[in-house]
Amino acid sequence: MSKIKDLQKSLFAGTTSNARQFGMIFALVAIVLLFQILTNGLTLNSGNLISLVSQYSYILILAIGMLMVIVAGHIDLSVGSIAAFVGIVVARVMQDWNVPWFVAILIGLGVGALIGAWQGFWVAYVGVPAFIVTLAGMMLFRGGNQFIGNADTIPVPQGFKVIGAGFLPEVGPDTGYNNLTLLLGLLVCVAVVVREWKARKTRREMDADVAPMWISLIRVAVPIAVVLYATLRFAGGRVGTSFPISGIILGVLVVIYAFITRNTAGGRHIYAVGGNARAAELSGVKLKRVNFLVIMNMSILAALAGMIFVARSAASGPQDGLGWELDAIAAVFIGGAAVSGGLGTVSGSIVGGLVMAVLNNGLQLMGVGSDRVQIIKGLVLLLAVAFDVYNKNRGRFSIIGSVSRPFRREAPAVPAPRVETGQEPAKTPVAR
C-alpha cells in the first residue's frame, strides 16, 4: 500500500509539473482506450485526431481563461456570446471595409479587450457579482451579434480561415509525413527532457530528495512515447492535413498561461484572491486590479476563440458560441477547480476539457445521437465531481483535490485527519 503510494508520489509529484495529475490523466487514457476499442480503432485514426483538435481547440482556449476566472472566485457566463459578437464584428469589417485578415484579428482582440474592460469595471470597481454582470453580458452580446449581423450569416475570406482551418504546410523532402509536424513533435520531446532535468536541478537546490534516475527515465519516457505516437498520427494524415494551426495556438496559450498561473507573482495573486480575498488585500494584493484583469483576460480569450470558430466554419452566424460557457465551465470543474475559488490548474482544466472532447467525439463516432451524448456528458460531470467530493469527505485520496493544487501542495482542509487544528476562538461567532 505505502509502497504503491511512494511510487505514485515519486512518479507524479516532485517535478515542476503539477502533483499527481495521475487520476485525471489516467481517466483520460482509459476513455481514449475504451473508445479506441469501441470504435474499432477510429478514435486514434489520424483524421479523427486532427478533427478532434480543430473541433475543440476553441473550447479549451475558453477553459484556460475560465480557470483563472473560477480560481479568482468568479464565473463568466458571457463567453459564448462574446465569441459570437467578436466573430460577427470581424466578419463584418472584412466584408464591408475590406480590412486585411491579420488586421481584422487585431481588431477582434481589441473588441474583446474593450468588452472585457466593460465587464471587469462592473465586477471589480462597482462590485456587481460576476455572475450577474456576465449574465447581462450573455444577453447583451448575443443581441449585439444579431444586431450587427442582421441575424444573418456573414462569410469570411480565405486568408482568415488559416487560424481555424489551417494546417502546418508541407515543406522539405517527401518523407511520407508532414515534416513541420515531425519537427514540432521533436521539439516537444526535447522540452519534456529539459523540463525533467530542470526539475531535478530545482529539487537538488531545495535540498529535497531527488527521485532515483529510473523514475526520471519513466517520467520522460512515457510522455515522449505518447508525443511520438501522436506526432506520427498527426503527421501521417491525408496529404494537406497535419497538426492544425488552432492546435498550435492552443498549445502556445497553454504553455504561457500555465507559466503565468504557476510561476509569476501575478498568477499567485489570482489564487490568493480566490482563496481569501480579505487576507490577500491585507497582504498588499491589489484586489480590484486582479479581478479586473482576470475578467478582461477571459473576454480577450473568448474573442480569440470566436474568431477561430468563425475561421473554421468559414462564416459567422447568429447561433455561434451557443452554450460554450457551459462546456468551458464543465471542463474547469472536471479538471479539479473548486467552486469556491482558490484551487485549480490550467493543465487540469485542459485534461478536463479533453475528457469531455474525447467523450463527445467517441460517442459521435459510435453513432450515438446528440440527445444521448448530452445526457452522458451531464452524468459524467456530476459523477466526476461527486466521486471526488465523496472521497474528500472520507479523507481518502481525491483525484480532483490532487489535480487542483497549484504546484505541489498538500491536501487542504480534509475534515479532521489531525488531532485538533487549533483552538481558535471565533472572533465573531455569528454574523455581525
Place this chain on the structure above:
Amino acid sequence: MSDAPVLLEMRSITKEFPGVKALSDVNLRVRRGEIHAICGENGAGKSTLMKVLSGVYPHGTYFGDIVYQGAESRFSDIRASEQAGIVIIHQELALVPGMSITENIFLGNEPRRYGAIDWKAAHRQALELMARVGLREDPDTLIKDIGVGKQQLVEIAKAFAKDVKLLILDEPTAALNEDDSQHLLDLLRGFKERGITSIMISHKLNEIAQVADAITILRDGHTIETLDVKAQGVDEDRIVRGMVGRELHSRFPDHTPKIGEVFFEVRDWTVRHPISTDRMVVKGSNFTVRRGEIVGFAGLMGAGRTELAMSVFGRSYGVYQSGRIFKDGREIVLRSVSDAIANGLAYVSEDRKSLGLNLLDDIKTSVVAAKLSKVATHGVLDQVREYRAAEQYRTSLRVKAPTVDEGVTKLSGGNQQKVVLAKWMFTDPDLLILDEPTRGIDVGAKYEIYNIIQQLADQGKGVIVISSELPELIGLCDRIYTVFEGTITGDIERRDADPELLMKQMTSAKKAQTP
C-alpha cells in the same frame, strides 16, 4: 462534592486517525452536579474527546466505553446524545443570524400543534428559558442585533430547550469581554445548584481555577491527572504544570529593552465608520513608537484599537478623515496596503484564519505572500528562493511541520501564528503591529511568540502589541497606551503599569498622563 454519584464515565477511550493517535487510553469521570474543566494545550485531544462523547464520532469509530447515567451508551450521532441530555456548545456558535431569538432557541425542536409550529407556546417557553439564563431581550430580536455575549446565552437557552443534563461548553468565554464572561461563569454556578452538570473546555486558567470543581488535564492524547480543586487547593500554576509537564518559571522571557529614538508618529488620527460614516470610530489619536520599543494598546472590546491599527495600515479600515503619519521625521501618506508595506509597516491581524492566511496555501506560499517581489525576478517566481526563505523561518521560528510544503490548515494555532509572523517578518518591516498575537494559542507557544517579539524589538524595529489580556501587556510591553472609545486615554510606562490603573484608563474618557 466528591461523594456525589458519577454521572459520566469515559473509560480507556482511544481514537485514531490515519497516522495519528488523537486519544490514547483516556479516562474521564464526571460527578453529577459538578463543573468539570478539561485543560490541555492545543492538540492535546480535548475537542476530540468531546466529539467522541457527543456522538460526532459515532460508536464503533473509537475504542473504549462510555458509561452515562449508569448504563453503557453507544451514541450513533449527535441527535442520539442530545436525546440523552448531552448538549455541546461549540466555540463557533450555531445560530442563524437572520432569525429571532425564539426561532433560534427552537430551531429543529419547534413546539408543534396539529403539525404546525405553535408560536404562542414557543414564545412563552422562550421567555422562560431566557429568564433561566438571565437574558433580558425581546424574544423577537434578531440574533445579528445582539452581542456575542448574549448570543452565547441564546445557545445555552437552546440547550435547555432540549432538556439538558450534561452541558459541554467549548471555550465559552473566548469571544466574550470580562463582564459577559463573569455573567456566564456565575450562570454555570447557578446551574450547578440546580443539578445540571457542566463540562468546560477553556484556555482561560483563571476562570477554571475560579469555577471548576474538578479538572482533568490532557496532554498529547493521554490523561495526565484529575485534580480536585477544593481539596487540593489548585491554582493556575498548578494547572499549567500539568498541561505542559513542567513548571513555567516565568510566563514572559527576560528581556532588557534597547530603546532608541522615536521613529514613528501618528498625529490627530481620525477615522469614520465604513458604513455609518457620520460615526467616528477613531478620534484624534496620537501615539509614537521608538526604535526597539514594544508598545502596548490596551482597551476593551470595541474600543477601536483594531480600527486604529488597520486604518494606519494603508487605510484598510474605515473612511480616512484626518491625521498625519511621520516616519523617521518625514511625513508619509499610506493610501493602500501596498503603500504601507513599501514604507516598512506590517500588520498581523487578530483573526488569522479569516484575515491572516489563505487556508488553501502551504507554509511556503504563505510566508512569501506579502512580499513576492523578494523571491521574484521581473515578476517570475523563483521556487528555490521561495523555498529557502520559508525553510529559514520554519527552522528559526521552530514551526512544527515536517516541511514547508505542509498545508497551513494542518498546523496548530500557535504554529499558524508563527507562519503569519514569518510572513510579515519576511517583508522586513520597521514597525510591526501585532493584533492579539497570542489569542487562542497555548501556553508554550505563547512564550515562544513573546520571544520572537522581543527579538524583533532588539533588531531595532518598533512593535505595537494589541491585546485584551492585561497581564500579557504588562509582562511584555515597555509602554502601554490605553484606548477608550476611539481615543487614546493614557500613556503608561512599564514601571507604572498595573492592572487597576490600566483598567481605569481603559474605561474613562479622561486623559491622564502617568505621574
